[in-house]
Amino acid sequence: MQKKIIQKIGVILRPSTPELKESYFKLEKIFNKYKIEVNIESISGGMIGIMGMEFDILCKSCDALVTLGGDGTLISTVRRSFKYDIPIFGVYAGSLGFLADINLDELDIFVSNLVNGQYRMDERSILEAQFIQNEKEVTLYAFNDIVLTRPSVSNMIHIETLVDSKAFNTYYGDGVIISTPTGSTAYNLSAGGPVLFPLTNVFALTPICPHSLTQRPVVLPGKFSIEMKTPKDKALVIIDGQDKHELNIGQSIHIKLAKKKVKLIHREEFNYFEVLKEKLNWGD
Numbered sequence: 001m002q003k004k005i006i007q008k009i010g011v012i013l014r015p016s017t018p019e020l021k022e023s024y025f026k027l028e029k030i031f032n033k034y035k036i037e038v039n040i041e042s043i044s045g046g047m048i049g050i051m052g053m054e055f056d057i058l059c060k061s062c063d064a065l066v067t068l069g070g071d072g073t074l075i076s077t078v079r080r081s082f083k084y085d086i087p088i089f090g091v092y093a094g095s096l097g098f099l100a101d102i103n104l105d106e107l108d109i110f111v112s113n114l115v116n117g118q119y120r121m122d123e124r125s126i127l128e129a130q131f132i133q134n135e136k137e138v139t140l141y142a143f144n145d146i147v148l149t150r151p152s153v154s155n156m157i158h159i160e161t162l163v164d165s166k167a168f169n170t171y172y173g174d175g176v177i178i179s180t181p182t183g184s185t186a187y188n189l190s191a192g193g194p195v196l197f198p199l200t201n202v203f204a205l206t207p208i209c210p211h212s213l214t215q216r217p218v219v220l221p222g223k224f225s226i227e228m229k230t231p232k233d234k235a236l237v238i239i240d241g242q243d244k245h246e247l248n249i250g251q252s253i254h255i256k257l258a259k260k261k262v263k264l265i266h267r268e269e270f271n272y273f274e275v276l277k278e279k280l281n282w283g284d
Contacts, residue, residue, distance in 0.1 A: 003117050003119065003121055004063055004064070004087065004121075005063070005117075006036060006063040006064050006114060006115070007035075007036060007037065007063055008036065008037040008038075008039070008061065008062045008063050009031060009036060009037070009038055009039070009062055009063065009064050009065065009066050010039050010040070010041060010053070010058035010059065010061075010062040010064075010065045010066070011024065011027065011028075011038060011039065011040045011041065011044065011065075011066050011067075011068060012040075012041045012044055012055075012065060012066070012067050012068070012069075012073060012077050013040070013041075013044035013047060013048070013067075013068050013069060013073070014067075014068065014069025014070060014072075014073045014093065015043070015044075015047070015073075016047070017047070017069065017093075018047050018048055020047075020048065020068055020069070020093060021048035021049070023068060023093055023104055024040070024044075024048060024068060026104055027066070027068060027091065027104065027107060030107050030108050030111055031111060033108070033111075034111050034112060034114075034115045035115075036111070036115070039052070039053050039058055039061070039062060040052045040053065041053060041054075041055050041058050042054050042055070043055075055080060055081075056084075059081050059084035059086050060084065062086065063086075063087075064086060064087045064088065064089065064265060065077055065081055065086055065087070065088045065089075066088070066089060066090075066091060067088065067089075067090045067091065067100060068090075068091050068093055069090075069092070069093055069094075069100070070090075070092055070093065070094055070095075070097050070100055071090070071097035071098055071099045071100055072242075073090070073100070074088065074090040074097070074099045074100050075099070075143045075144055075240050075242070076240070076242055078126070078143045078262050079140075079141050079142070079143060079239070079240065082126065082141050082258075082260070082262065085260065085263070086263070087121060087263035087264070087265050088262070088263065088264060088265065089102065089264065089265035089266065090102065091103065091104060091107060096275065096278065096279070098182075098185055098275060098276075098279060099182070099264065101266060101267070101270060101275060102267065106267075110267060113267070113268065114265075118268055119265055119266065119267065119268055120265065120266040120267065120268055120270055121263055121264070121265055121266075122198070122199060122263070122264045122265075122266060123199070123261040123262070123263060123264075124143075124180070124181070124182050124198055124199065124261055124262045124264055125180050125181060125182070125200075125201055125202075125203070125222060125257045125258070125261055125262075126141050126142065126143050126180060126257070126258050126260075126261065126262050127141065127142040127143075127145070127146055127178060127180055127203065127255055127256070127257060127258070128140075128141055128255070128256055128257070128258040129141075129142065129146055129237070129239070129253055129254065129255045130253070130254045131237070131245075131247065131251065131252065131253040131254070132251065133245065138245070140239055140243070140245075141239075141258065142178075142180070142183075142239045142240050143180065143182060143183065143240055143262060144179065144180060144182060144183030144186050144187075144240045144241070145177050145178060145179040145180065145183040145186060145187055145188060145240065145241075146177075146178045146237065146238070146239055146253075146255060147175055147176070147177050147178075147187065147208075147236075147237070147238040147241075148175050148176050148178075148228055148230075148235050148236070148237055148247075148253070149174060149175030149176075149208065149235065149236050149238065150174060150175060150233065150235070150236070151233075151234050151235065151236050151246065155233065156172060156173055156174065156211060157171075157172070157173070157174070157175055157230060157233050157235060158170060158171070158172050158230060158231060158232050158233060159171040159172075159175070159176050159228055159229070159230055159235070160228065160229050160230070160231060161176070161205070161226060161227070161228050162226065162227040162228075163220065163224050163225075163226050164224055164225060165227070168226070169205075169215075169218075171207050171210060171215060172210065172211040172212065172215075173207055173208060173209045173210035173211045173212075173215070174208040174209040174210075175207075175208040175235075176205055176206065176207055176208065176228070177191055177193065177204075177205070177206040177207075177208060178203060178204070178205055178226070178228075178255055179193060179196075179203060179204045179206060180196075180203055180257075181196035181197060181198045181199070181200050181202060181203070182198050183240075184196040184198075184204060185276070185279070185280075186241075187241065188204055188206050188217075191206050191207075191208050191209075192206065192217065193206035193217045194217055194219060195276070196219065197272070198272060201221070201222035201257065202219050202220060202221055202222055203219070203220055203222065203257060204217055204218065204219050204220075205217065205218045205220065205226070222256075222257040224256070225254060225255065225256035226254070226255050226256070227252050227253070227254050227255075228252065228253050228255065229247075229250060229251060229252040229253070230247060230249065230250070230251075231249065231250055232249065233249060234246060234247060234248055234249055235247040237253060
């Protein structure tokens with residue numbers, strides 16, 4: 001993939017964390033050192049007492065977005081900016097993430113490489129979901145996962161699933177996780193789903209506490225689309241653990257991998273398996 005020349009960045013901070021003010025100014029100083037213009041998103045700027053730029057304008061006017069926080073900040077930024085097709089990278093404030101893999105102490109070296117085109121641009125799949133809400137078609141995107149679950153903890157839920165319009169399975173239990181490769185190490189992994197290499201064009205269906213032990217996770221090629229509906233129950237649709245929507249009885253949600261992909265910037269030496277070993281404590 002052709003790499004962009006990055007001359008102007010937009011910064012999004014972890015919400016409700018005004019203590020990031022000092023870190024932001026350190027980040028800004030580093031980018032300015034390499035003649036890269038820095039703008040901050042208006043909500044983030046308001047949090048630390050400086051003037052910012054509306055998010056949509058930020059996306060239209062910058063060459064890349066930088067999140068300062070953790071994986072959750074990066075995930076929400078991916079969904080908000082997806083229509084603008086703008087590359088993103090994460091600087092973590094805390095512990096190493098699966099997505100935000102650069103810390104402030106490494107940032108100077110990273111930016112010096114960035115201006116010389118010495119970085120990786122990975123393309124990752126994102127889920128696209130469509131359903132009807134208030135008599136209007138709604139389209140949502142999920143970078144990690146879409147969860148269909150029961151609205152009440154006292155009941156199990158039936159979820160009928162079709163693959164390319166053909167009957168596939170009926171899940172009966174607490175719900176189903178539809179996960180991207182990026183999200184496979186999140187809720188999907190906790191529910192017993194498979195770890196997927198993040199650059200693959202597939203997605204996983206993982207039942208949550210199924211009533212039958214024969215219900216197992218399934219990995220589907222990205223060319224397939226699925227339809228899920230609950231003929232006997234209402235259902236909650238949870239997008240990346242951050243947004244919630246309700247499906248009425250018998251209502252369908254259509255889910256597939258979006259045609260366009262998310263662009264993530266990483267260090268050239270970034271190694272997914274090293275991150276996986278560190279985060280999951282694999283090996284010695």
